[in-house]
Amino acid sequence: MQLIIAAVGHKMPAWIETGYAEYVKRMPPELKIVLKEIKPVERSGSKTAATAMALERERIEAALPKSVRIIALDERGKDLTSVGLSQQLEAWQQDGRDTAFLIGGADGLDPALKARAEGLIRISSMTLPHGMVRVMLAEQLYRAWTITQNHPYHRV
Numbered sequence: 001m002q003l004i005i006a007a008v009g010h011k012m013p014a015w016i017e018t019g020y021a022e023y024v025k026r027m028p029p030e031l032k033i034v035l036k037e038i039k040p041v042e043r044s045g046s047k048t049a050a051t052a053m054a055l056e057r058e059r060i061e062a063a064l065p066k067s068v069r070i071i072a073l074d075e076r077g078k079d080l081t082s083v084g085l086s087q088q089l090e091a092w093q094q095d096g097r098d099t100a101f102l103i104g105g106a107d108g109l110d111p112a113l114k115a116r117a118e119g120l121i122r123i124s125s126m127t128l129p130h131g132m133v134r135v136m137l138a139e140q141l142y143r144a145w146t147i148t149q150n151h152p153y154h155r156v
């Protein structure tokens, strides 16, 4: 199964790229994390946040494979423990369907995408910068995998 992170935003600062790469390289070949960066829609005077999010939704959808499982990242989403995420990861691996985690841009994810998602999860109840979310998500996916392997990275 592939884990796809579809994230609105590009040209991330070096410290984001480095942090993200650190966790991605630790993943095993059967559970690779693949990043799909979505170019943000330019905000201009006449464009509302809703219009920009709808256009970003189209770009996100175009980047996703068909029949992928969609999990949206949102500060209003469900809280998951790392052990909870590891159990979820094992359950997802059962059907082998690729799983895409969506990270929105400056205005967040379009409501239609969130409605379509099979899950809405949060990393914290605070709003985080989108670049940081991809690093934290990659670390949590790595941690979740180590839990399924009884690897000492995760201590209870």
Ligand SMILES: C[S@@+](CC[C@H](N)C(=O)[O-])C[C@H]1O[C@@H](n2cnc3c(N)ncnc32)[C@H](O)[C@@H]1O
Binding pocket: 072, 073, 074, 075, 102, 103, 104, 105, 106, 107, 108, 109, 121, 122, 123, 124, 125, 126, 127, 128, 129, 130, 133
């Ligand atoms: C700068 S935030 C957008 C905030 C936007 N005002 C909103 O209401 O969603 C950019 C993206 O980062 C992700 N994000 C930010 N904070 C998060 C959190 N605490 N948990 C999960 N995802 C978060 C979401 O995918 C969000 O769409």
